Amino acid sequence: MGAFLNRTAGESRRQFLARASRFAGMTLVGGLLWGWLVQESKAQPFALHPPGAKSGQDLQSRCIKCGMCVDACPYDTLSLSRAGDDGAPGVPYFVARNTPCYMCSDVPCARACPSGALDREVEITRARMGLAVLLDQENCIAFQGLRCEVCYRVCPLMGKAISLQYSPQERTGKHAFFRPVVHSQECTGCGMCEHACILEEPAIKVLTRRMAKGRLGRHYRLGWKEKGVISPDFTPDDAAPGPELKEWGRRSGERALKELNDTEGLYD
Amino acid sequence: MTSTPRKERYLLARRIIQLGVPALFILGYRFDLGIGGRELIQGNLSASRILDALPLADPLAVSQLLLTGRIPHADVLWGALVVILFYWVLGGRAFCSWVCPVNIIGDSASWLRARLDIPPGFTLPRQLRYGLLALALFLSALTGVAAFEWVSPVGIIQRGLIYGMGLGWLAVAGLFLFDLLVLRHGWCGHMCPLGAFYSLVGRFSLLRIRFQKDTCTSCGKCHRVCPEPQVLALKPLAQKGRVLSGNCTNCARCIEVCPEGSLSFAPRWKTGEELQQPGTKKAGPVRAA
Numbered sequence: 404m405g406a407f408l409n410r411t412a413g414e415s416r417r418q419f420l421a422r423a424s425r426f427a428g429m430t431l432v433g434g435l436l437w438g439w440l441v442q443e444s445k446a447q448p449f450a451l452h453p454p455g456a457k458s459g460q461d462l463q464s465r466c467i468k469c470g471m472c473v474d475a476c477p478y479d480t481l482s483l484s485r486a487g488d489d490g491a492p493g494v495p496y497f498v499a500r501n502t503p504c505y506m507c508s509d510v511p512c513a514r515a516c517p518s519g520a521l522d523r524e525v526e527i528t529r530a531r532m533g534l535a536v537l538l539d540q541e542n543c544i545a546f547q548g549l550r551c552e553v554c555y556r557v558c559p560l561m562g563k564a565i566s567l568q569y570s571p572q573e574r575t576g577k578h579a580f581f582r583p584v585v586h587s588q589e590c591t592g593c594g595m596c597e598h599a600c601i602l603e604e605p606a607i608k609v610l611t612r613r614m615a616k617g618r619l620g621r622h623y624r625l626g627w628k629e630k631g632v633i634s635p636d637f638t639p640d641d642a643a644p645g646p647e648l649k650e651w652g653r654r655s656g657e658r659a660l661k662e663l664n665d666t667e668g669l670y671d
Numbered sequence: 672m673t674s675t676p677r678k679e680r681y682l683l684a685r686r687i688i689q690l691g692v693p694a695l696f697i698l699g700y701r702f703d704l705g706i707g708g709r710e711l712i713q714g715n716l717s718a719s720r721i722l723d724a725l726p727l728a729d730p731l732a733v734s735q736l737l738l739t740g741r742i743p744h745a746d747v748l749w750g751a752l753v754v755i756l757f758y759w760v761l762g763g764r765a766f767c768s769w770v771c772p773v774n775i776i777g778d779s780a781s782w783l784r785a786r787l788d789i790p791p792g793f794t795l796p797r798q799l800r801y802g803l804l805a806l807a808l809f810l811s812a813l814t815g816v817a818a819f820e821w822v823s824p825v826g827i828i829q830r831g832l833i834y835g836m837g838l839g840w841l842a843v844a845g846l847f848l849f850d851l852l853v854l855r856h857g858w859c860g861h862m863c864p865l866g867a868f869y870s871l872v873g874r875f876s877l878l879r880i881r882f883q884k885d886t887c888t889s890c891g892k893c894h895r896v897c898p899e900p901q902v903l904a905l906k907p908l909a910q911k912g913r914v915l916s917g918n919c920t921n922c923a924r925c926i927e928v929c930p931e932g933s934l935s936f937a938p939r940w941k942t943g944e945e946l947q948q949p950g951t952k953k954a955g956p957v958r959a960a
Binding site for chain 2: 426429430433434437438440441442444445460461463464465467468469470471473474475482483485486487488491492493515516517518519523
């Protein structure tokens with residue numbers, strides 16, 4: 404670009420500076436717009452990605468958009484995202500309701516990836532493409548007391564990723580509810596349940612795990628799960644990973660406790 | 672050199688290859704075309720694998736991936752190296768004129784523009800592409816994703832040919848109208864960062880266009896047909912005896928239209944007895960025909 408940024412013959416310094424600053428301005432404006440466009444479309448909360456996909460931004464950064472996973476999938480589940488589709492442009496994704504992931508045990512899509520966007524070593528039952536969530540309990544017929552259990556039956560990890568919860572049906576007084584329950588530590592997000600759901604619009608849907616999962620704060624200790632760990636003389640120092648309380652923090656904590664427990668004047 | 676079928680043989684060969692490459696990818700994708708149990712070709716122009724063995728990858732895409740701060744799998748690193756070597760030998764921007772499908776859009780817009788006699792108006796500096804290349808790399812580091820691949824009309828169109836265009840037709844129409852109404856070879860010749868990248872490779876390429884001064888009548892036909900006419904500036908051409916600019920796409924249109932046969936493909940070192948290094952100003956002796 405040297406020739407362009409040098410002064411050409413017969414050009415005054417002022418003309419050159421005007422030209423150079425115009426070029427700089429164009430580059431700046433173009434760069435801002437371009438950066439905004441990329442940044443704006445980076446958030447893609449809905450798209451489901453192939454097994455072994457690195458999470459979120461890591462996938463978008465590593466994927467070279469070559470489509471070899473799409474090519475390798477024997478069920479034509481995957482496609483590369485186009486303008487107007489879910490997902491970042493050119494990144495592989497699937498729509499579970501149309502074609503779910505059939506969880507091939509040799510994971511040909513991940514094995515085909517040349518760029519490291521998909522983990523080639525992924526074990527299919529350890530894949531976390533998303534998480535099935537029984538979103539619409541008002542319409543799921545199992546919640547109305549009718550027998551269905553289709554999502555439970557089609558689940559490749561039947562009984563593990565989706566189990567049935569039995570409870571008495573009070574309306575009739577002699578039947579039972581068979582309610583499907585998803586377990587996030589087993590569900591791969593393959594979407595077989597969403598694909599098979601008998602409703603016109605599925606009651607169970609696969610969401611990205613980031614969307615579907617909550618997270619309990621670290622300060623919660625569930626006593627019935629931690630028998631023996633939490634004792635009456637439990638102090639924050641015993642709570643394994645956590646910030647160490649500084650001496651001044653402990654003192655102010657004690658002061659606050661004292662103040663809270665101070666009943667002086669309260670019953671006067 | 673006068674018979675009609677031979678005259679545009681390079682143009683014909685280019686169009687066959689430009690359409691043949693996506694056709695091969697489609698055969699690989701839709702029909703799993705294979706030889707001896709191995710898939711002939713998988714992937715697309717961003718990255719591919721031939722016969723389940725030879726990796727290929729778009730070196731600019733890989734550069735952007737590296738700049739996002741992640742180390743990609745070795746396959747694409749080797750692939751990028753293979754592709755760079757390939758175009759180092761055959762001319763950096765040979766990719767543009769022989770492989771890239773967008774070239775057909777630019778060429779047809781340019782052809783129609785000449786037919787409709789649309790006068791040149793708006794111009795952009797041809798060096799703009801280097802600015803955009805630098806921006807693509809900078810924004811990749813800044814945003815953490817391959818910034819050009821995110822918006823690349825080349826990517827949209829080459830993927831569209833294989834997997835279905837969708838709204839990609841807008842990119843096709845946009846580029847065509849821009850080249851037709853606003854600026855001749857506006858995208859390929861002024862803006863494309865991928866072309867800019869291959870221009871840098873082309874500065875060192877082995878296969879170049881040789882020029883024989885003594886038969887040239889300065890008729891200007893090569894200039895009119897060239898998508899990058901600045902590379903055919905007569906004075907440096909006469910001095911160096913070959914086109915050394917990386918912007919030359921080795922499309923060979925100039926060879927085809929030259930009535931005197933003054934232009935031909937030749938290895939970079941086969942010009943004069945005394946070779947000139949690119950960039951030096953001294954004029955060397957020009958080989959006689």
